[in-house]
Amino acid sequence: MNKKVWITFIVVFIVYFLLGWLVNEVLLASTYQLLPAGMMRPPDVIMSNLWIIAVSHLFYAFFFTFIFSKGFENKGWMEGVRFGLYVGLMVSVPMAYIAYATQPIPYSLAFQWFIYGTLSNVIIGVVAALIYKPKASATV
Numbered sequence: 376m377n378k379k380v381w382i383t384f385i386v387v388f389i390v391y392f393l394l395g396w397l398v399n400e401v402l403l404a405s406t407y408q409l410l411p412a413g414m415m416r417p418p419d420v421i422m423s424n425l426w427i428i429a430v431s432h433l434f435y436a437f438f439f440t441f442i443f444s445k446g447f448e449n450k451g452w453m454e455g456v457r458f459g460l461y462v463g464l465m466v467s468v469p470m471a472y473i474a475y476a477t478q479p480i481p482y483s484l485a486f487q488w489f490i491y492g493t494l495s496n497v498i499i500g501v502v503a504a505l506i507y508k509p510k511a512s513a514t515v
Contacts, residue, residue: 376441382506383440384436391439402487443500443503443504447507451504455504457500470488472485474488
């Protein structure tokens with residue numbers, strides 16, 4: 376793997392981690408507070424398990440970037456939108472709706488997980504496309 380893949384991976388990881396924080400700690404914080412007691416781990420337990428979240432995000436960002444680099448077509452930021460949308464739908468639909476089918480969460484939460492998950496993947500797809508692009512060749 377070349378240097379561009381590694382740089383793209385690092386930036387995708389950072390953006391994906393920050394988006395996860397934005398979605399779960401800001402946008403969905405009030406929704407999580409409405410859930411019945413015991414539905415979510417207490418904040419102190421989540422914080423003690425933050426390393427698991429970080430490792431999971433590393434894993435996700437690596438394979439997102441790796442697969443993107445293997446199919447790279449140099450079609451600009453819209454290639455990132457397309458790739459992010461495909462991955463977002465592939466991951467977010469099953470995650471959100473299987474959780475809804477198996478856990479006592481409100482449908483609105485499952486729907487928000489689906490929407491925010493898909494949008495997050497589109498954003499990191501654009502980031503990957505903008506960073507992974509080849510260097511502009513010198514014109515004569």
